[in-house]
Amino acid sequence: MSKNKNNPKAILPKGFKDSDIEILNLRKRVTKIIENECQKYGFIELDTATIEFTESIGKFLPDVERPSGGVFSFQDDDEKWLSLRYDLTAPLARYVAQNYQNLVKPFKRYQSGLVWRNEKPGPGRYREFLQFDADIVGIDSALIDAELCIMVCDILTKLGLNTSQFEIKFSNREIWKNLFLTLKIEKDTETKILRAVDKKDRLGMGGVKELLQAGRKDTSGDYMDGVGLSDDVADKIISFMSDLNQSNAQIEEFNSYISNFSSYPIKFDPSVVRGLDYYTGMIFEAELLIDVTNDKEEKIVFGSIAGGGRYDKLISRFGKDDVPATGISIGVDRLIMALKQLDLLKAETKPLVVIANIDDQNMPEYISMAREIRREGIACEISFDSKNLGKQLKYCDRKGASIVLIAGEEEIKKGEISIKDLDKGKQVSKDITDRDKWKEAKAGQQTIKRSELLIALKKVLG
Numbered sequence: 001m002s003k004n005k006n007n008p009k010a011i012l013p014k015g016f017k018d019s020d021i022e023i024l025n026l027r028k029r030v031t032k033i034i035e036n037e038c039q040k041y042g043f044i045e046l047d048t049a050t051i052e053f054t055e056s057i058g059k060f061l062p063d064v065e066r067p068s069g070g071v072f073s074f075q076d077d078d079e080k081w082l083s084l085r086y087d088l089t090a091p092l093a094r095y096v097a098q099n100y101q102n103l104v105k106p107f108k109r110y111q112s113g114l115v116w117r118n119e120k121p122g123p124g125r126y127r128e129f130l131q132f133d134a135d136i137v138g139i140d141s142a143l144i145d146a147e148l149c150i151m152v153c154d155i156l157t158k159l160g161l162n163t164s165q166f167e168i169k170f171s172n173r174e175i176w177k178n179l180f181l182t183l184k185i186e187k188d189t190e191t192k193i194l195r196a197v198d199k200k201d202r203l204g205m206g207g208v209k210e211l212l213q214a215g216r217k218d219t220s221g222d223y224m225d226g227v228g229l230s231d232d233v234a235d236k237i238i239s240f241m242s243d244l245n246q247s248n249a250q251i252e253e254f255n256s257y258i259s260n261f262s263s264y265p266i267k268f269d270p271s272v273v274r275g276l277d278y279y280t281g282m283i284f285e286a287e288l289l290i291d292v293t294n295d296k297e298e299k300i301v302f303g304s305i306a307g308g309g310r311y312d313k314l315i316s317r318f319g320k321d322d323v324p325a326t327g328i329s330i331g332v333d334r335l336i337m338a339l340k341q342l343d344l345l346k347a348e349t350k351p352l353v354v355i356a357n358i359d360d361q362n363m364p365e366y367i368s369m370a371r372e373i374r375r376e377g378i379a380c381e382i383s384f385d386s387k388n389l390g391k392q393l394k395y396c397d398r399k400g401a402s403i404v405l406i407a408g409e410e411e412i413k414k415g416e417i418s419i420k421d422l423d424k425g426k427q428v429s430k431d432i433t434d435r436d437k438w439k440e441a442k443a444g445q446q447t448i449k450r451s452e453l454l455i456a457l458k459k460v461l462g
Helices: 021-040 054-060 089-102 142-158 173-183 187-197 200-212 231-241 249-258 332-341 360-375 389-399 409-414 435-440 450-461
Strands: 051-053 073-075 081-084 107-116 128-137 166-172 215-217 223-225 266-268 282-293 299-310 325-331 352-355 379-382 403-406 416-421 445-449
Touching (some): 021 332, 166 249, 409 416
Parallel strands (some): 352 379
Antiparallel strands (some): 107 128, 299 325
């Protein structure tokens, strides 16, 4: 019978990926390390909703001014626009405004969660990814901005990176505000300029200048509209991006804190602007300085894995007075990709015991063994499928099982079990096809008393 031509194709949309057990385990490991460091600095956990009213994100949508621009949106039954969260900051602002009177301030929270961006995907850039945020609401001081940067350094070193492999660059939106006043830049144009400057790492100074003026064609052939500035104004902005001799009261206060951590790779860089325009003061970006291999086996500099800054006016959008707030976001999936390439991160798996099924008539005994093992907190499964031992052992090998137990009718009558430590018998799936060969293969194999099953398992598993 021919297949129905109307059947959907079993493929994912571009920019999305499935997460297998390895990536899930790695996410848990990395997130746990980050959480532990945040807790050391007094942060508590919060989980906000994945969907917000689009107006809650409002003018902070990236790139274009329409409900679905940059975010994934849909209309509710009452024709209200809803959006999947673009980041974790805007939902936090809504949460603080909604619960302001009940919060202990300063309010220090961390959150790990998926975010969605309706943007063009690329190598290592997905439309759905795991973000980790740490934010402080209620402190109007650049000292806390600096402490966030110190905390990020601590997180990255805990993950195994050394201080030559990453750096944190910081700048300040006030110095940009003063530049715009000097150049008489209109308010609507400021955001376009900042978004162009924010692409420096990807496009270089030349690409930024093109965006500041007429625009440029991307490598994919897509045309990116320019800001339309004159050559003179564009040159002044490009020059400003490289001028390290700038400061103000916030930068000085920030420096007074980080001066106590002279070995930490934190430096001033005025070209750091952060593309979203809700930032009001200090801004910072954490970059990996390592070379990694992309999907085309080409070596590239990895770039940004975290960023954030002060957003003192974001919460006031919900009818509150200006509330000081600052925070940082860490791209967990991008960070995992880099740590794996540096061989700093491997998935940890819990031990698994598999009970081979020699004969269904022995099933009550297999079930009894499995119950005992699981009660001790050890993962265990019974092989219910093929009675072919070779196939069962191949399954154990592919599943990454730690131990396989074999108890046929003869062993059960004697009160015995054959136990094999699969870590010591790596060739099990290649060399063993039947019970006779199993008995001949001695590496990591022993016969134990049924009554000593748990003792033997714990000894093998350490």
